[in-house]
Amino acid sequence: xxxxxxxTSNIIKRIAIxxxxxxxxxxxxxSPVIDFRAKRRNGLFFIVVTRVNxxxxxxxxxxxxxxxxxxxxxxxxxxxxxxxQVLSLEKDGKQIILADLPEELAELHAGIDTVFEKTxxxxxxxxxEVLSVDYNASYAGFIKPKGPVRRVISALYHEVVLHPSxxxxxxxxxxxxxxxxxxxxxxxxxxIQHDLGxxxxxxxxxxxxQVQNLDTFMVEAEGDLEVLKENLERSKTDFEFNRHNAYxxxxxxxxxxxxxxxxxxEAYKLIASNIQEAVSYGEIIYEMSQLPSEExxxxxxxxTEEQRVIPLSRYIPAFSNMVYPVAITGxxxxxxxxxxxxxxxxxxxxxxxxxxxxxxxxxxxxxxGNIDFISYAGEIIREGMPAGDVTASYxxxxxxxxxxxxxxxxxxxxxxxxxxxxxTLYPDAESWTTFYAHLHEAPLRNPQDWVNTGEKLxxxxxxxxxxxxxxxxxxxxxxxxxxxxxxxxxxxxxxNPFPPxxxxxx
Numbered sequence: 001x002x003x004x005x006x007x008t009s010n011i012i013k014r015i016a017i018x019x020x021x022x023x024x025x026x027x028x029x030x031s032p033v034i035d036f037r038a039k040r041r042n043g044l045f046f047i048v049v050t051r052v053n054x055x056x057x058x059x060x061x062x063x064x065x066x067x068x069x070x071x072x073x074x075x076x077x078x079x080x081x082x083x084x085q086v087l088s089l090e091k092d093g094k095q096i097i098l099a100d101l102p103e104e105l106a107e108l109h110a111g112i113d114t115v116f117e118k119t120x121x122x123x124x125x126x127x128x129e130v131l132s133v134d135y136n137a138s139y140a141g142f143i144k145p146k147g148p149v150r151r152v153i154s155a156l157y158h159e160v161v162l163h164p165s166x167x168x169x170x171x172x173x174x175x176x177x178x179x180x181x182x183x184x185x186x187x188x189x190x191x192i193q194h195d196l197g198x199x200x201x202x203x204x205x206x207x208x209x210q211v212q213n214l215d216t217f218m219v220e221a222e223g224d225l226e227v228l229k230e231n232l233e234r235s236k237t238d239f240e241f242n243r244h245n246a247y248x249x250x251x252x253x254x255x256x257x258x259x260x261x262x263x264x265x266e267a268y269k270l271i272a273s274n275i276q277e278a279v280s281y282g283e284i285i286y287e288m289s290q291l292p293s294e295e296x297x298x299x300x301x302x303x304t305e306e307q308r309v310i311p312l313s314r315y316i317p318a319f320s321n322m323v324y325p326v327a328i329t330g331x332x333x334x335x336x337x338x339x340x341x342x343x344x345x346x347x348x349x350x351x352x353x354x355x356x357x358x359x360x361x362x363x364x365x366x367x368x369g370n371i372d373f374i375s376y377a378g379e380i381i382r383e384g385m386p387a388g389d390v391t392a393s394y395x396x397x398x399x400x401x402x403x404x405x406x407x408x409x410x411x412x413x414x415x416x417x418x419x420x421x422x423x424t425l426y427p428d429a430e431s432w433t434t435f436y437a438h439l440h441e442a443p444l445r446n447p448q449d450w451v452n453t454g455e456k457l458x459x460x461x462x463x464x465x466x467x468x469x470x471x472x473x474x475x476x477x478x479x480x481x482x483x484x485x486x487x488x489x490x491x492x493x494x495x496n497p498f499p500p501x502x503x504x505x506x
Contacts, residue, residue: 009083011105016084018112019049026049028289031115033064047115050285052242053249055080056087058285061111077242088151088238138422236477238333239281246284247275250291250371263298267291274311279328279337279449283368293322310337312365316502317393318495320421323454325393325436325473325497326365333391333454339368341470362435362474366458387460387469390443392451395498401443406473408437409463414451428479433492437472438464473497 022029031047042066043343052058056196089096089104096104105239192413254268268291275287282474292298312324313335327333339361396416403410413435422432440461462469476484477496 008102008105010107011102012078012084012086015059015108015112016057016080016103018076019059020051021077022049023051025293027291031066034115045111050288052246053289056242056245058281059108061108062268074104074153076108082498084237087480088332123335132442143163161212172407184273196431202412221296242281243275243284246288247272250275250288251293258504261295261298264292265296267298277311277336279331280368283337286368309503310422310503311336311368311414312498314504315340315498316504318497318499318502319394319419322393323391324352325391325434326367326460326471327389327454327456328367329389337368338365340364341366362472362498365460365471365473366469388471390436390439390448390460390471391453392453392457393473395453396449396451398443398445398449398451403442403463405464409466410439410458410461411435411437411443412443414457423479426477428481429477430480430490431478433476433478435474435476437474438462438466438470439467 017145022031028048028050030049033042033044033046035129047493048060048062050058050060051431057076059074059078059080060072061074061076062072063073072090074090077089078084081086084099086105089101118365172345216449250268250272254265254272257265257268259265275284278284278287312326315335317323323333324335326335328337331337390412392414394414394416396414399413399415401410401412402408413433415431415433418429418431422429426432436457438461439457440459440463443458445457451457460469460471475495476491476492477495478486478490480491481494482493484492484494488490
């Protein structure tokens with residue numbers, strides 16, 4: 001039977017081995033989705049593994065709740081120095097303390113076991129070294145003791161053996177109790193006092209030493225609490241470190257590629273640059289998942305519609321003084337954290353399967369930080385709401401609000417002053433507007449309301465004919481002979497909100 005005193009380090013080692021076997025030569029891996037039924041958690045369950053670098057692994061346990069939304073149940077970061085260890089753990093968005101780590105590790109291991117048990121894929125099983133019969137037997141006996149007595153014994157054993165720092169106060173308490181018993185017996189039996197006098201003097205000195213050790217332990221425990229507080233305060237610093245670490249590693253990989261792999265070299269540098277601007281772990285995961293492993297993949301990546309590759313923050317809106325139509329609450333409206341998934345004039349198939357192909361005279365924008373993970377099939381899986389704010393790109397008056405579940409869902413259109421710049425570019429223009437579609441719910445403004453530049457209009461949503469939370473954004477120039485007809489009878493054209501020539505050079 002496996003030595004239970006090494007349970008924590010052994011199970012971490014085994015999880016790391018399995019994660020690396022799953023990853024192979026890839027940067028990320030997502031397990032198949034299974035129907036998971038447990039005492040405290042039920043739903044569709046899968047595990048996502050991301051290799052940040054050779055010494056850092058990121059594991060997410062994702063559970064789909066009854067409302068159909070994917071939520072990260074546990075978020076693990078593993079680091080290898082001399083051996084693998086848990087660097088940080090979040091459960092339901094909260095930091096987990098070290099004392100609870102063995103139980104959480106056991107549940108992660110059980111989740112991995114369940115994935116293997118419920119999937120019929122020979123390539124996904126642990127090798128014999130990882131899943132030995134002895135280990136399974138000791139694991140079951142340790143994690144799931146039967147009966148109240150065995151549960152108490154298991155809990156005590158768990159605290160003393162897996163947490164050596166707790167051993168000193170437990171031993172001290174036992175010695176103190178024994179000393180009291182011996183002292184009482186010493187007073188009642190003179191013969192024992194005579195025989196054991198010298199021995200007891202020495203033993204009492206040992207007890208005093210143990211009491212002093214208990215005082216030392218209490219001081220150290222208070223210090224541990226202070227360290228925990230500091231760790232929580234350093235969460236932002238940790239993100240900055242991990243982002244820089246990911247950037248440095250991708251840049252190092254690009255530098256190691258030879259001149260005979262120019263496309264991969266350029267793609268790696270572009271992805272590293274995007275990581276450097278990331279504002280969330282979701283963005284870092286998104287960028288890492290795009291690293292091409294072959295030269296032909298890199299050429300396809302670089303040839304893809306440019307706006308999908310470049311963050312929104314590197315594009316300048318069509319007219320002066322316009323701002324980005326999306327923002328994250330509490331942050332500056334700078335386009336960071338967002339990406340254009342379908343660009344202007346890009347020919348695309350109907351995303352909902354009608355079979356039609358037509359130019360897209362608008363841009364679709366997603367919050368990259370809203371990405372939960374990238375599936376093993378390369379599909380972007382986004383979390384539910386909120387996906388970010390819809391903001392007025394330019395000041396003006398609300399022209400119209402509509403709701404149409406067959407096409408755009410909740411929409412709002414804002415009319416702006418006809419500036420000299422617009423008239424110069426479009427001499428026959430009579431007015432111009434910005435149009436925002438697929439809002440989560442009814443906009444926060446009413447027709448004829450005045451809105452300021454950057455003012456919140458609503459939330460990015462998924463209403464209407466949509467495959468996921470995003471903003472459909474248009475810039476409309478109303479003029480005679482325009483391609484489109486409004487219900488009012490006015491005609492207008494749709495222009496590119498982010499012209500290629502407006503892209504920032506750095």
